[in-house]
Amino acid sequence: MPRTVPLRELAHGRTGDKGNRSNISVIARRRADWETLVAQVTVEAVARSLAHRRPSRVTRHLLPALAAMNFVIDDVLDGGVNDALNLDAHGKSLAFLVLDLPIRLTDTP
């Protein structure tokens, strides 16, 4: 029976911002989970989790040597730190929105 866990159990990450662009790293806790992350933490999955913020583009960069990926998300910060009305105008909390993505585990641990 496949089990579903939040991404946070398999990965950690941090948000950065420059202007109206956010970047969110997703870093495997264990190298063994890297392929699972590549298969499921996709551009589409991240775009869906941020859909209400209307990103104009989501790009995924893979860094296999670090077992990490870097998402670059354009026009997602309501103008960025100087323009947004959000309490968190930097969007620093957004990594934890992505870390809540459900991940299906097929193998028994």
Added chain:
Amino acid sequence: MAKQSLLVGCGAGFSGDRVDAPGPVVRTLAARGGPACLMLETLAERTLALAQLRRLESLEAGYEPLLARLLAPVLGTCLERGIRVVTNAGAANPAAAARRVRELARELGLRPPRIAVVSGDDVSGPAHAPFLAAAFGGERRPVSANAYLGAEAIAKAWDAGADVIVTGRVADPSLAVGPAMAHHGWSETDWDRLGRATMAGHLLECGAQVSGGYFADPGFKDVPGLAEVGFPVARIDAQGACVVGKADATGGCVTEATVKEQLLYEVHDPAAYLTPDVTADITEARVTAAGPDLVALEGVRGHERPRNLKVSAFFEGGWFAEGEISYAGPGAEARARLAADILAKRLPHLRLRADLIGVTSLFGDDAGRLLAATPAGDARDVRLRVAAAHADLEGARRLGEEVTALYTCGPAGGGGVRTAMRPRLTTASCYLPREAVPARFDWAD
């Protein structure tokens, strides 16, 4: 023969960082011995525009307000042990910051430091006005416009024997690249070494963010002694490769995980991390534990630097206003939602953002789509927060008045009203040819 490695410790990662952080860093640099510098990074994107506004009020203002408090506990050891200080705390007024450092040395009874002031970043004057008008339109005059300078002027000041190097806007990693470049004698086109030192500087530039700060997630990522988190110290070798650790006898941790998070922080394309010095490439970077609280960064490469320098300009942007009120107990969420409806009706001239803190807030968007899609629930401790921007003071002030009026005119049981207003700065960026922005250093007068 390759020179001894350079130790770079970071004692501040933003304007407002802990003033007790540099002490353990400098003690560690002194204990290790050998060539070393203390880097203090205190300049975020908007910090400089705020500093420029302060400078307009006073000729001796406009630099990092915490400068003296950051330096006072360590300047004596730095001067005695030859630990050079490199900082962008000059912000909008590096010359005044240098005068403050000189005065501080006098107050502390220290020898007068040789202080270099790096300038050239401020492009808000008449010389660059045509460039800015072409980029932003002629009718808007910026509050501040600064180019991101690179490492070269810092390296020259280092070579000339500066004890303290004060800059305005430089790319954050350049604060480490300049000393490494000068110390190891690299040329300005030694792309691989500059790329490696740039990523070392990038790991250091946010202070504790690489050594356990901004990392803890209890039960998932635990960090020991976070209340006394140590700031980072990196050893940069003649090839530019670095091993990052942290100040002795402090909390926090440096692990492969903390280093990876900081390595990717504010990076876009990992093949092209652009700074004025180099195009750094971390696509094949590796991080490896090299001892307790020690992590090596290897495999970074560098490519030719960008031809143009980035300029950030800030413009007056009217006013920002926000207000909050809390509701608790049965029906709290319904009462907070009713209060939000009332404010929307009372303030039709504002594009109001509403957050229900305790239900949905940070993840939401200014247009309110996430909040609208969140079904009304039964949260029992909710803080309503509203925010808006408006071109004039009076228009913005209405928000605070209406939130305050909810005490007697709004739903039952509202408490804890807070309101705030501040001038807003908006930003825009453009690029200038490198030749149009000559950087230089001068000895402080």
